[in-house]
Amino acid sequence: MSTPQPSTPQRAHTLRLLLGDQLNPEHSWFAAQDEGVVYVLMEVRQETDYVLHHAQKILAIFAAMRDLARHLREAGHRVRYVAIDDASNRQSMPDSLAALMAHYGAHTLQYQHPDEWRLDEQLRTWGAEQPFTVQAVSSEHFYTTRTEMAEVFKGRKQWLMEHFYRRMRQRHSVLIDEAGEPEGGQWNYDHDNRKPWPDTKDAPALPPDARPTHDHSALWATIQAAGVQSFGNPQAHALRWPLNRAEALAWLDHFITTTLPHFGAYEDAMSTRSSRLFHSLLSFALNTKMLRPHEVVQRAQAAYHAGAAPLPAVEGFVRQILGWREYVRGIYWAHMPGYDERNALGHHMPLPEWFWTGNTHMRCMQHAVGQSLEHAYAHHIQRLMVIGNFALLAGLDPAAVHRWYLGVYIDAFEWVEVPNTVGMSQFADGGLLATKPYVSSAAYIDRMSDYCKGCHYDKKQKLGDRACPYNALYWDFFARNEGTLGNNFRLGMVYRQLQKMQGPQLDALREHAASLRTRLDAL
Numbered sequence: 001m002s003t004p005q006p007s008t009p010q011r012a013h014t015l016r017l018l019l020g021d022q023l024n025p026e027h028s029w030f031a032a033q034d035e036g037v038v039y040v041l042m043e044v045r046q047e048t049d050y051v052l053h054h055a056q057k058i059l060a061i062f063a064a065m066r067d068l069a070r071h072l073r074e075a076g077h078r079v080r081y082v083a084i085d086d087a088s089n090r091q092s093m094p095d096s097l098a099a100l101m102a103h104y105g106a107h108t109l110q111y112q113h114p115d116e117w118r119l120d121e122q123l124r125t126w127g128a129e130q131p132f133t134v135q136a137v138s139s140e141h142f143y144t145t146r147t148e149m150a151e152v153f154k155g156r157k158q159w160l161m162e163h164f165y166r167r168m169r170q171r172h173s174v175l176i177d178e179a180g181e182p183e184g185g186q187w188n189y190d191h192d193n194r195k196p197w198p199d200t201k202d203a204p205a206l207p208p209d210a211r212p213t214h215d216h217s218a219l220w221a222t223i224q225a226a227g228v229q230s231f232g233n234p235q236a237h238a239l240r241w242p243l244n245r246a247e248a249l250a251w252l253d254h255f256i257t258t259t260l261p262h263f264g265a266y267e268d269a270m271s272t273r274s275s276r277l278f279h280s281l282l283s284f285a286l287n288t289k290m291l292r293p294h295e296v297v298q299r300a301q302a303a304y305h306a307g308a309a310p311l312p313a314v315e316g317f318v319r320q321i322l323g324w325r326e327y328v329r330g331i332y333w334a335h336m337p338g339y340d341e342r343n344a345l346g347h348h349m350p351l352p353e354w355f356w357t358g359n360t361h362m363r364c365m366q367h368a369v370g371q372s373l374e375h376a377y378a379h380h381i382q383r384l385m386v387i388g389n390f391a392l393l394a395g396l397d398p399a400a401v402h403r404w405y406l407g408v409y410i411d412a413f414e415w416v417e418v419p420n421t422v423g424m425s426q427f428a429d430g431g432l433l434a435t436k437p438y439v440s441s442a443a444y445i446d447r448m449s450d451y452c453k454g455c456h457y458d459k460k461q462k463l464g465d466r467a468c469p470y471n472a473l474y475w476d477f478f479a480r481n482e483g484t485l486g487n488n489f490r491l492g493m494v495y496r497q498l499q500k501m502q503g504p505q506l507d508a509l510r511e512h513a514a515s516l517r518t519r520l521d522a523l
Contacts, residue, residue, distance in 0.1 A: 012038045012078065012104040017097065017111040019119070020047065020061040021413055023068045024289040025075075025245050027112070027140055033076045038104060041065050043084040045091040048228045050118070051407045055234035056241070056376040058223060060410060063216050064243040064288060071244065084226045093119075094126040107132050112139040113146075115329075116414040117336040141289050142326060143168065149330025159331060159432060162188065165323030174297055174322055175304070175315060183304070188319070189264065189312035196448050197269040197277060204266075206274055207258035211281070212247050214239040231356060232373045232408065240375075241284050241410060248285035255280045256299050257308070264313030268381045270364075270449035275371045279379045280317070283411035286325075293321050320380075328419035331433055340402055340418045344430035345481060347395040352520040355404055360523055362469060364451035365390060376410035381448065383409075388425030389439050393473035394517055398428035436490040439477060442468040463508055469516050469523055476513030479506060 013036040016029060020041075029039075043062055062084070069081045082089050082096060090096040101109060109127070113136050114120045127134030152167065153159040166187055169176060175183040197203060220236035242248040262278040269277055285291045297318055304314040332339065354360040358370030368382040378387070383405070391401045402421045406412050423433030442459035446452040452459040452468075461467035462475075478485065478494055486495055498506070516523065 010035075010104075012036050012106050014038070014108040014110060015040050015080075015097070015100060015104060015106050017042075017109065018065075018068070019112070019114060020065055021115060021288045022112050022139055023064050023244075024139070024141065024292070025068060025071055026292075029137075030072065030075065030077065035078065038078045038080050038100075038106070039069075039072055040080050040082070040097070040100060041069050042082040042089070042093065042096055044082070044089065044093055044096060045084075045226075045228065046093055048084075048230075051403045053230055053407045054232040054373075054376040054410065055220070055230040055236075056232060056239065057407075057410045057412075058228060058230055059216055059220055059234055059236060060239060060241045060243065060284065060376075061288070062223065063214065063219055063239070064290070066219075067244045083222070084228065085222055094122065098130070101130075101132055108135065109133070110135045110137060112137055115139070117332070118414070121337075139289065141292060142329065143172065143293060143322065144326050144330060146329075146333040149327065150334035152330075153334075158435065159327075160435070161323060161327045161433075164327050164330070165319060168322050168326060169318075172297075172322065174301060174318060175311075183315075184311045189315045190319075192312035193264040193266075193316045194268050194448075195265045197266050197271050197274075199271075199273070199450065204262045204278075206277065207254070209240070209276070210254045210258075211240045211251055212242060214241075214243060232376060235375075242290065245290045248282075248290040251285065252280075252282060252291060252296060252299060255282060256303050260300060260303055260309045260313055260317060262313065264310065264316040267316055267379075268448055270368075270379075270382055270386070270445075270451060272363075272367050272450055275375055275377070277379065281377065286321075287411050287413050287416060293325065297322050325416065328423075328433075329415050331419040331423060332415045335429075335432070336418075339429065340414070340422060341399060342422055342428045342430070343398050344428050345395075345426075345484065347392075347426070347428075348397050349395045349517060349520070351391075351396055351400050351404060352523070354521065354523075361456035362390075362523060363453075363455035363457075364445050364449065367451060372408050376408065378409070383420070384425055384438055385440060385444060385448070386451075388421070389445075390470065390473075392426050392437060392439055393470065393477045394520060395477075398422055398426040401426055430484075431488075436488055437477075437485070439474060440470070441474040442470045445470065463512050467512070472509045472513040473516060475501065475506065475509045479510055 016037060016039050018039055018041050048058055069079045072079050080100060090099060097109060109132060111123055149164060152164060177183055215237050216239050217236040220234050242251050259278050266278050271277060282296065286293060300314050300317050303309040304311055355369060358366055358373055360366050364386045368378050368386040372378045402418060405421045406414060406417050419433055423429045427434060427437040442452060446459050457468040458466050459468050462471040478498055485491055
């Protein structure tokens with residue numbers, strides 16, 4: 001009797017790599033079936049371990065990748081899915097790709113342009129050394145190319161988003177009237193979008209959370225058994241994020257019809273009564289490419305034209321997608337590598353321990369950090385004016401802040417997170433992106449939230465054990481950085497006030513701030 005021979009894999013001429021943030025089932029790759037093409041998706045430790053990630057981020061990306069693999073198979077495509085616990089998994093993208101190319105006898109590897117510099121550089125460098133053909137193609141997602149914004153701002157000291165945003169509105173005819181002017185006669189309605197959410201009977205009610213609920217406890221057990229480290233609540237039995245395009249489209253529809261009308265007025269508001277208020281929670285689906293920014297902008301614009309949402313709300317939302325999102329991507333690609341390591345103010349303090357627990361007496365940080373750990377999400381004002389504000393005032397190391405933001409938020413991929421953290425939040429790029437540091441004392445937080453009510457610290461006090469730490473840290477920050485910031489035209493009022501405080505008052509504030517920085521873990 002002859003000995004059974006191992007089966008030979010069906011050969012393929014081309015492998016096509018799909019990364020965990022390239023989950024667009026409508027990419028032109030999938031327009032036709034080809035038995036000679038194998039789509040490759042890989043769960044590798046290289047990607048889980050480069051920073052410590054929130055459990056929900058790992059779980060949701062893996063679950064969404066598996067869902068796309070299922071969808072592609074059902075559509076008749078060949079798929080090779082390398083799970084985190086596969087015996088053949090090399091846990092390195094280049095090593096696994098080399099093994100798969102040999103396995104299938106393929107002569108061409110194609111991949112969509114990665115949106116993170118480290119992956120782009122790794123695949124480009126590795127690909128140039130291979131005996132087979134390696135080709136990179138567009139992800140077909142963004143409005144702009146990687147280099148477009150650098151060309152727009154060539155020779156300019158500051159890259160102001162408003163200039164870029166108006167150019168994008170005109171180019172793509174978004175909220176532009178028949179005469180070629182901005183709808184409503186002005187480009188920006190930001191001044192209309194700064195209301196706190198009142199705790200009154202006539203306050204607009206929150207729309208229901210209609211996101212799907214997924215039970216991925218088995219996948220989570222596999223991730224843990226594979227030794228992947230993480231932090232935060234995995235919510236494996238009730239994961240509340242869209243994991244495929246159909247779910248993402250349903251959530252987009254829900255946002256447009258129930259939530260967008262109030263988004264603008266309350267987009268800067270914060271409240272302990274809600275973790276999401278009137279925000280879209282579309283960023284995970286957008287940044288993994290389940291949704292295209294074009295269709296999101298078109299839906300919002302259509303809502304305005306139909307009279308279903310007011311112009312300030314729609315313009316504020318469009319500005320985030322068409323303006324800010326494309327803008328920070330341009331910043332990222334123009335200034336990497338090295339942008340993530342900038343530290344213009346020379347800050348080196350380590351993160352307090354409560355960044356990983358939420359256990360702090362500051363009610364605003366307790367809520368914003370605690371929500372981040374619980375849901376892998378906080379909206380942009382919580383990230384900028386609570387957590388980022390404290391980090392900048394306290395002098396935390398911007399690289400450490402960057403790694404925390406990149407790890408904790410489910411929508412954080414380096415191209416969007418680094419400019420937001422290093423540039424906008426921590427002013428570590430020296431003002432390339434932001435015209436001034438975005439910091440405040442307790443007054444702003446109190447005006448825009450209910451955080452100060454019932455807090456251990458007194459929002460009005462500047463000195464003493466019960467004084468809100470933001471107050472002394474605020475004035476000390478500007479005093480410490482007067483040589484760098486004193487001539488900033490947007491900070492004239494701040495430095496005039498600081499001049500009036502010279503002497504014992506300022507000395508006491510600075511002494512108190514120095515004491516706070518020696519005991520950040522205890523705040």
